[in-house]
Amino acid sequence: MTSSLLIVALLFLPADAAEPEQVSIQTLLSPQATSxxxxxxxxxxxxxxxxxxxxxxxxxxxxxKPCLLYGRASFVLEDDTGSLPVVxxxxxNPGAAEALPKGGDRVRVIGIVQVLKAEAPRDVRVQASAxxxxxxx
Numbered sequence: 001m002t003s004s005l006l007i008v009a010l011l012f013l014p015a016d017a018a019e020p021e022q023v024s025i026q027t028l029l030s031p032q033a034t035s036x037x038x039x040x041x042x043x044x045x046x047x048x049x050x051x052x053x054x055x056x057x058x059x060x061x062x063x064x065k066p067c068l069l070y071g072r073a074s075f076v077l078e079d080d081t082g083s084l085p086v087v088x089x090x091x092x093n094p095g096a097a098e099a100l101p102k103g104g105d106r107v108r109v110i111g112i113v114q115v116l117k118a119e120a121p122r123d124v125r126v127q128a129s130a131x132x133x134x135x136x137x
Contacts, residue, residue, distance in 0.1 A: 025084050028043075028084060041111065042108060043111070046105070046106050047101045048078065050100065050102065053073055055070045075103075089127065111126040
């Protein structure tokens with residue numbers, strides 16, 4: 001079992017703050033999805049359909065200077081209740097692409113919920129802030 005952690009954005013949480021609420025994908029695809037809009041949540045599941053996007057010049061945050069962004073990607077995360085897309089915005093670290101999960105990896109994703117369409121069929125994705133590989137496939 002391999003355990004690695006990819007941090008793609010700084011999480012400014014107080015030291016005594018609990019980890020963001022762990023939710024199922026079914027919850028994010030349910031009628032209550034809009035109550036999670038722009039909230040930080042924790043999801044666990046298995047990855048598939050990984051698409052690594054070539055590096056581009058961009059800004060890691062609003063305050064940082066432009067840099068080449070590595071590790072930009074998207075994948076599908078599936079748990080026992082459903083599946084949804086996850087996007088990774090990348091970082092200025094050239095090693096970010098190597099730290100991305102592979103297809104079939106079991107991961108824990110902390111990210112921001114983005115409800116793109118609230119009516120059924122709902123369109124929801126998560127923008128990853130941190131990805132921890134729990135089991136490498």
